[in-house]
Amino acid sequence: MSEPLRVALAGLGTVGGGVIRLLDANRELIARRAGREIEIVAVSARDRGKDRGVDLSRFAWVDDTTALAKQPGAEVVVELIGGSDGPALTLARSTLAAGRHFVTANKAMIAHHGLELAQAAEAAGVALKFEAAVAGGIPVIKGLREGAAANEIARVYGILNGTCNFILSKMESEGRDFAEVLAEAQALGFAESDPSFDIDGVDAAHKLSILAAVAFGTQPAFDDVAISGIRHLLGADIAEAAALGYRVRLLGLAEAGTDGLFQRVHPHLVPIDHPLANVTGSLNAVVAEGNFVGRLLFQGAGAGDGPTASAVVADLIDIARGEFGPPFAMPVASLSAAPKADSGERRGRAYLRFTVADRVGVLAEIAAAMRDAGVSIESLIQRGAISDGSVLVAIVTHESPERSIAQALEKLRGSQSLVGQPMWMHILD
Template identity: 70%
Template sequence: MRVALVGLGTVGTGVIRLLDANRELIARRAGRPIEVRAVNARDRSRDRGVDIARFDWADDMMELARRDDIDVVVELIGGSDGPALALARAVLSAGKPLVTANKAMLAHHGLSLAKLAEQSGIPLKYEAAVAGGIPVIKGLREGAAANEISSVYGILNGTCNYILTTMEREGRDFNEVLKEAQELGYAEADPSFDADGIDAAHKLSILASLAFGTQIDFGAVDIGGIRSVSAADIREAAALGYRIRLVGVAENRADGLFQRVHAVLVPMHHPLASVEGSLNAVLAEGNFVGSLFFSGRGAGEGPTASAVVADLIDIARDEYGDPFAMQVEQLAKRPKANSGDTIGRVYLRFLVQDKPGVLAEIAAAMRDAGVSIESVIQRGAHEDGAVLLVVVTHDTAERAIRETLDQLAGSDNLIAEPVVMPILG
């Protein structure tokens, strides 16, 4: 099977190394050899640590969609639009299979690309787009195909998990750990996609579609990040028996699709609490299979290249189905669920003036909104005179939490915006 590889960054060069290292094993499992015939990238002269002189260099990546000596195109350049989308459309329209690791493109244009694949009767494969080398796409699309999935959730961004677990282990604040992560190459120079939850939201919207048989709706994902999480929050969470993780949650509710990425408190005994460093993990709840737990390395050269080549092996064996487990026209279009109806316990952290009456003001706002308090922690004054005040609620509707914060907005007693984190139930 003759492959064109577009994008020779970490993952692209990883694919070449993997195909070289496991060539004979892959050929036996695929039923035929899989060979890279042509490549394309922005810089031809760059030293990538692998020999690319043996491959045909395509100056125009779009020509790869038309070449008769190419059977499959692998897109690894990234980006939701622009060259990646143009290439994907051209490849599928030409009747060639496409393998991609591009979660942003799928989150925004997955349905239209799936339609093109259906029209040509060819595969669109994207195992590497979600959770790196963890076979969660195949697990949901094939292994759990007989089940009605009620929820899918997990840790979907290794950079954020690395930052949070380093903060937890070393007691340092977000900005300090982020800077170190950038220096080590774990975080991008512009960390917004990771730290602000966008990357995890792209992946969550894809998982939700596969799990529930619904149309991808990235625009309906409520997105939060981890910039507001402090070392103090991590200490208080630990004292209460929790760890803080950035978790994406999708639920198929009676009133619609609930999708959220947010920093949450995870009980110490929960499987996600033990997921540390750059690892990813996904849980799904099926009505017959019960709980499914997928965990492993969610990014990096080896895991992501492994997922790409696994897709190539499936194509070589003619083992593939509809990109989102059913025809696009069969995917249900569901409204966005009302998040205000979400019931659960909540962690609220306030930074307040060190003076009498502050706790009474907060308690009164919660009383008026119908929020019941489970526990209160108040620490001594900081150097600037501020006091850390943590409130954990009993089960309450999210709209009541919003009402509480609306009542407290503009209070002279609050020194900073309150931090709100759901507690994973």
């Protein structure tokens, strides 16, 4: 058997500890599959004295994380620090400049700086691997980059944030409101103390921009992702969706067309018989549609020490075998700089929810705004007064251009009849 693949590990949080435990537990199996042992030789983290439940005495400790890029004997650096910039980015740049392989679970860094890092890796002839950056333990990057490599991908979409899916599933199964379920998710560790990146869709948008680049052969374009989260969702929205035969899911969706690359993270009504409607709890799932392979569904745990560590070690096994290619499935020079597609002419059905004052003429005002914008109403549901005396009105539209729906909502902006902002969710058809 060849010499071990020697690894320097930056970050000893949940995932870092999981990587060490996985390499210990499956050492013999991993060595057989990789053709050589995989051995951690150095580690670095902020707190040297913290008990992480693993024996760190066998590894060299490096106080300056960025110095791991030049750690003697290490062929690969694994970065599990997080953050789009700062020490993580410095370590990535330094590692690739030193001609060493780099593995990361850092979706924010890849979304913002992936093109630059891919260029550096290509120039140095080394691997840049980030399977763990998208959907945790689900091998969706490998599936798109390798398994579906012969296909033209028409669309890729899915549930990319476990925190939001946990919240939506709880609201759905228990009839509770958003704020209450969010507090429970925080208590259970499914949501951060500041959950903004999750519930406002930013985390999912990072992952979507990476998926789109791999699926369509485009340069990562995070700034072109339209983002809307679930912060303003009501329990009543979940109930209305169920009554209509749908479940609410926060989806990231990307399509490449003649007018450019369309990318959006937005809550959707998903038909109850669609596979994504039955993905519950903190699970993730991604659907890719290829022109020869058809619809592919990748589903599994999107976070956690075990699943994410599994993806990190899978990348290390590839490197140990000498199996790695362009980070985004094709050489950097072949990645297109696709323009941002205009969503205005996209046609689809929509769910619109209004909280309105309980008085005569409100429904006529809403209907007139829809009529004037050219939006046809398929169904309109009015529910009784809620605690503050206001009323919920839910509308499902016929297929319409998104620009028309936006115009209708703009016509209603500032109306004295509306209490708060309307909720707009797309219907996945």
